[in-house]
Amino acid sequence: MDSVDDATRVEMYRRMVLIREFELAAMDLFKRGDIKGAVHPYIGQEASGVGVCMALEVEDLIAGTHRSHGHNLAKGASPDRMMAEILGKVTGYCKGRGGSMHIAAFDTGSLGALAVVGSGIPIAVGAALAFQMRGEDHVTVPFTGDAGMNTGNWHESVNMASVWDLPVVFVLEDNKYGVSTHIRDSTNIEDLSVRAQSYGIPGVRVDGFDVLAVYEAAVTAVARARAGDGPTLIVTESYRLEGHYAGEPEVYRERSEVAEQWQHDPIPRFRQVLIDAGVASASDLDEVDAAVKAEIVKAIEFAKQSPEPDPSTAMDYIYA
């Protein structure tokens, strides 16, 4: 996309690196026992979340999944408050009530990570309905994995959004696996975007390792939604380069398969695109990398130094 200015391209790169470094740090903290529960890394899929969210305004809303650190960071959430949240600290976005799988950042337009697969999709549809009823031109983006496409939620929601021409961009991130189950064992079609046809909406399939391709598809879909012309399905095809969760044994796939997919790593690829196009020099991008790494170090420090929630507040935030 020639129309994307240099600053935007560099910002795409920065956000992808931010997600990568955040996830590497989270995996490390999890393995050290500093993070309890689970961490579901978004590594390999950074171009998908960043390409989509760079096409959104702050008032546009995303709804995520259990694997949504990347979505939140792509939408502009603070790494400090995210790291504090997944360490269970009161300075976290959800005051330590949500954790890794439930980060919501309403101030940057994230309705929340909802960890029952498929469950965030109807909620994004409802928010879009409110926007439409009030004549506001915001859009909503529910992110789903390939596995989530086989839930009843997905079917019901795409159908309802289509019937009502709601401003929703359904982003289906095909990372090839639902936990251990490969998409070929759960879905009998090769091109997942064809499902859009049965709902009477456009469906596009893009290289999910290519941030500009994702961005281009998102810009088109968002414009269609804002214009009141209804929803679009975008399938971003990439690969889950890490396990379902940090530390997973991954007995269901060959190391060689994973190694082959690392060749598509979206970050070095986009780095080279920027250098080749003269958008930024290697040293410019090294500076971006260094700044991001410093930001992550600061986020970890902030999180570790923050207090845990007071046990006396256990019953807060149940009722409004």
Added chain:
Amino acid sequence: MTPVEKDATSLGTTTPVMSPELIQQVDSDVPSHVISYQEAIREALREEMVRDDAVFLLGEDIGIHGGAFGVTRTLFDQFGPERVRNTPISENTIIGAATGAALVGMRPVAEIMFVDFSGLAMDQIANQAAKLRLMTGGQCSVPWVVRMPQGGGAGKSTAAQHSQSLEVWYAQIPGLKVVLPSTPYDAKGLLKAAIRDNNPVIFLEQKFLYSFRGAVPDEDYVLPLSMCDIKREGADVTVVASGYMVWHAMLAAEILAAEGVDVEVVDVRTISPLDEETIGASVRKTGRAVLVAEACRSYGPTGEWGMVVVEQAFDYLEAPIVRVAGRDTPIPFANSIEAGVWPDTDDIVAAVRGVMA
């Protein structure tokens, strides 16, 4: 033009078997009008939709058809298809969409055609709407109402998948409020309160009650979502009941009064949060407790109420606590066996005689 209020249609019933005189909640000097439970719900919806543009309805066949029980009939004509919104048959997404709209400032009132169908929406109710406020550390609230007809009644014969009483499913979920009104006055005042409340409220409508009539004030009013209501004061025995069972309890109290037994009837019109204090105070006064619910006996509401009595009034009890509850069975179809699975007036009379003996 004032839309014409029509009475229950299709699956609704038309012939009350109990006298409205049994429960009178509006003083004679208060300007009021007499309407059915169904009309009371419709009035509440209409008045709240006029009052607040953020209120809208969504559900299956609630538009021109007026819903399976005709509750929303005429609202479609007045407010149009945007605000009285017919949906595909997609229970989980009906509730999820209500949640999403509520998160960004709307006040949706969703209808699930029968509470029996709400299992299809359970993830959105139990895992999403009820938990979002806590999971987000108070960043949001979910001000929706989900209306669901429930329960049975003699001769309804809607069988196992259209007759259950499921208030306990929802009372088990922190973050929800659960309402089960027994009268037109309570239905209107509680529904208005539910719509104005900032939390997700499960509003259960006992469908046998749709045709029951009673007075409601002409003026706007709301009722608290956290209080039992003493429907009849008495000194000898407390009957705790909800929904249609309140009417059976009131009729039983009339019969027992003729025998010299003075019954107090406590209506648990908000199932959750439970007003434990009113139940406790009543039993501390009377010393006897009979607990009546249409829902299944095992792990049902009567078990919870009984424990409240134990915790709050054990030292005052003059007789064992007795439960009168629905039997532990899927609801059978044929009238001859259906009638036997729910408690009725005679069961309550017998239970009270037992604790008075």
